[in-house]
């Protein structure tokens with residue numbers, strides 16, 4: 246039987262996505278060729294790219310100003326592509342520092358211009374999302390991280406802002422239905438709700454580009470990627486095809502409203518147990534708890550080994566907390582069934598009973 250996979254990323258994918266991807270590796274579109282051995286300019290793959298871009302736009306209800314790209318270099322490359330494309334020479338950008346990834350994004354941007362910390366929760370080990378933000382109109386853009394994968398916090402309401410709003414949605418893209426048109430640029434590594442590592446989804450407003458005088462290397466210029474319809478160079482075909490299968494799966498399941506309801510249900514289920522069971526406690530501020538990554542501690546060190554063994558016996562994997570936080574982290578991405586969360590909760594209850 247397949248394991249209950251709570252891995253934070255790369256992570257669980259829907260069974261039909263894994264099956265479809267495996268099939269395409271052996272024989273793609275009945276071409277008698279593998280997806281991995283055809284030209285990316287072949288009509289069969291160009292259609293994959295076009296559909297993946299279109300379907301992403303459709304699921305997020307993005308307006309016509311948006312283009313969706315599938316680029317390489319992970320979310321980490323976007324940490325520097327964003328300032329490259331949006332920050333003026335001697336410019337200034339605002340960053341919301343809500344975790345390790347946000348901090349890394351700000352550190353990269355600081356190579357391009359001045360960075361203003363608009364808010365930070367580092368004083369409490371990033372266990373909350375700062376509010377009452379003062380985002381100045383003089384900034385070139387404001388950057389935030391929608392879901393903090395490592396500490397398990399999530400922005401529920403994005404701040405009003407007059408400057409371009411840029412968001413790293415790597416670990417909660419397509420997990421809920423929000424107004425995606427409030428952003429100027431959204432990016433997400435594929436490997437947390439979409440597919441295998443290798444592709445990064447970038448949704449970008451055309452009207453916001455080309456406003457700086459900075460000279461850009463072609464491969465880092467969103468306009469070049471848009472112009473070549475996300476085929477500026479050889480794209481990571483396997484990651485993009487698998488992402489397309491996930492996008493089709495999400496649409497078939499009923500779109501982001503349905504996915505969001507399921508994710509809420511799973512998150513409520515585990516947090517209820519974390520709050521009820523005296524052996525455990527959650528680490529993130531109540532209102533800011535992530536629906537994707539639930540972080541919690543087991544207080545009694547001497548029960549740890551028992552808990553780990555029980556989890557293993559139940560087929561649970563991937564729940565160790567990030568090395569910077571410790572404890573446990575149950576990541577519940579779109580494809581994780583409620584049954585897996587129920588199994589984990591059963592183990593938590595069982596531990597309580599026998600201790």
Ligand SMILES: *Cc1c(COP(=O)(O)O)cnc(C)c1O
Pocket residue numbers: 254318319320321322346390392393394413414415416434435437
């Ligand atoms: C995983 C993650 C990243 C890093 O993504 P890479 O594709 O490995 O560069 C960045 N931001 C967030 C929020 C993440 O969860």
